[in-house]
Amino acid sequence: MKKSTGCSILSNSDKTTKGMIHVLSTSSIANLCKNIQDNFNIPTSIASLFEEIIDVNSTRPTADVVCPCCGGKVHVHDNPVTTLKDMPWIPGKPRILRVRFHRYRCQKCGHTFNENITFKYPGTRVTSRAALWIKILLMHQMTIKAVSDLTGIHWGTVSKIHKEIMDEALKTRSEELRKSGYRPKHLAVDEFAMHKGHTYATCVMDLDMGDILWVGAGRSIAAFTKFFEETDLEYLSEVEAVAMDMNASFNTLVEKYLPHAAIVYDRYHMQAQYGRDVLGAVRLEEARQHKEKADNLKLGITENIAEEQATKAEDSIKEENRLYKEVKQARWTLLCKEETLSDKKAENLKEILKKHENLTVCHTMKEELSDLFELRNPDLAAVEWEKWFKGAEESNIPQLQKFARLKRKRKEGLIAHSAHPITTGKLEGFNNKIKVAKRIGYGYKNDEYFFTLIRYSALPSIRNGTV
Known part of the structure; x- marks a missing residue:
């Protein structure tokens, strides 16, 4: 066994350290020998303060090998060397195996092939036990970068091993669900x-189990079509309802591939859009009018105006500016349900609505909109939704009329919420996990890996931390 000499002059502490390295390295190599299968031996090793290099040579008799193509006898054609990274005996101190293996040539058909390195992890330049170590670290939710830094193994190799872990877990989960006869009942798409x-x-x-069934690039109809092409439609045969927002055209594909399923438009997207496009727009319009009145009053104050009129105008300007500020800052007061407001904010809301007729109408319609999503009788829901749309269209408020005109086209999906009270909220919450994963990984170059990570993160064992 050989050791690197390092510097020619060593202090006592250096000598002690190198002595410890020699003892630990010898013990570690003995352990490595147990993990290397027959037909390989370790003639030499070089250990330094920074790395450990171990030579591993093949000793397999040629007589034991036959050509995989014709079964003929072979001879050693070459003895190439490959390097493998092994699990280091000290973290941060790389261990490199220089493996010399046989390359054979068939004496009958001329076919050449390499000797199988039994302790090499397939498709990588690491040993099987190094791969096992990486898997254990990854299963404890360590990031790719953290594992790469700790093991000294390239992040691409760590990523490949992680992908295999995730694929195997997803395959196992899929088989478990299919063997149990499970069929999803409620889906969400976003x-x-x-x-x-x-x-x-x-x-x-799958809203009932929390599993992510599919992830694909794009949000067009063509992109979403791939979900139905890549998923067994028999597995989706019992789907009762699919929750979605109204922004995309996902509904057309659901109607085509799952005609038995109801389309349910998400209440929170609907209410959020109402708050932004109607209540918010009208609020800003009212605030703008107060600002314009104040500016016009300022222009009316000249040197020729009577003192009494000037004082009255200044008071009006102050009042208009106060109302402007009050309405401009009332966003959350208007959006919140009245019963959740404090006494002070409830009084403030009452004062604002008293002085702004259009805001009063829009706020009342907002409260009624929220109540519509609490209905559980489809027949009653159909009647009440029609009343709401009619009231909105007769309001003479442009923003409210436009909103009602657009949403009336999707009325069936709104009524369906009464029979299937599902939302995309669970999926929206999971999207936050996706954002965290992107931030931790500083983004992902490989979409396939990222999509697999998303599905893997939704597995019950990963969500609940029971791996």
């Missing part, structure tokens, strides 16, 4: 941002 520049992906979740 999109999420992947990269800057408006690049999106579409995600489908």
Whole structure:
């Protein structure tokens, strides 16, 4: 066994350290020998303060090998060397195996092939026990970068091993569900941002089990079509309802591939859009009018105006500015349900609505909109939704009329909520996990790996931390 000499002059502490390295290395190599299968031996090793290099040579008799193509006898054609990274005996101190193996040539057909290195993990340049170590670290939710830094193994190799772990877990989960005869009843579909520049992906979740069934790049009809092409439609045969928002055209594909399933438009997207496009727009319009009145009153104050009139105008300006500020800052007061407001804010809301007729109408319609989603009788829901749309269209408030005109086209999906009270909320919450995963990983270059990670993160054992 050989050791590197390092510097020619060593202090006592250096000598002690190198002595410890020699003892630990010898013990570690003995352990390594147990993990290397027959037909390989370790003639030499070099250990330093920074790394350990171990030579591993093949000793397999040629007589034991036959050609995999014709079964003929072979001879050693070459003895190439490959390097493998092994589990280090001290973290941060790489261990490298220089493996010399046989390359054979058939004496009959001329076919050449390499000797199988039994302790090499397939498709990588690491040993099987190093791969096992990486798997254990990854299963404890360590990031790819953290594992790479700890093991000294390239992040690409760690990522490949992680992908295999995830694929195996997803396959096992799929087989468990199919063997149990499980069929999803309620689905949710939504999109999420992947990269800057408006690049999106579409995600489908089983709302009952919490599993992510599919993730695909894009949010177009063509992109979502791949879900139905890549998923066994028999597995989706018992789907009763699919929750989605109204922004995408996902409904057309659900109607085509799952005609038995009801389309349910998400209440929270609907209410959020109402708060932004109707209540918010009308609030800002009212605030703008107060600002314009104040500015016009200022222009009316000249040197020729009587002192009494000037004082009255200044008071009006102050009042208009006060109302402008009050309405401008009332966003959350108007959006919250009245019963959740404090006494002070409830009084403030009452004062605002008293002085702004359009805001009063829009706020009342907002409360009624929320109540419509609490209905559980489809027949009653159909009647009440029609009343709401009619009232909105007769309000003479442009923002409210436009909103009602657009949403009336999707009325059936709104009524369906009464029979299937599901939302995309669970999927929206999971999208936050996706954002965290992107932030931790500083983004992902490989979409396939990222999509697999999303599905893997939704597995019950991973969600609940029971791995």
